[in-house]
Amino acid sequence: MKAHDLNELPIEELKKRLAEEEQSLSNLRFQLATSQLESPIKVRTVRRDIARIQSILNQKVKAEKKA
Numbered sequence: 001m002k003a004h005d006l007n008e009l010p011i012e013e014l015k016k017r018l019a020e021e022e023q024s025l026s027n028l029r030f031q032l033a034t035s036q037l038e039s040p041i042k043v044r045t046v047r048r049d050i051a052r053i054q055s056i057l058n059q060k061v062k063a064e065k066k067a
């Protein structure tokens with residue numbers, strides 16, 4: 001997921017994607033704990049996607065409050 005793609009999305013869609021990514025992360029952590037995860041790098045990429053979504057969401061909320 002690229003940041004410029006996320007910038008085009010409205011706040012509600014970002015919140016929805018954030019919830020989906022957090023659910024995905026919990027599933028990956030469960031798979032990691034039970035040794036069913038094929039690639040542990042997936043956990044890192046999902047965590048980074050979550051951080052990216054949160055950053056853009058915070059920027060949009062601040063910009064909305066300012067306007």
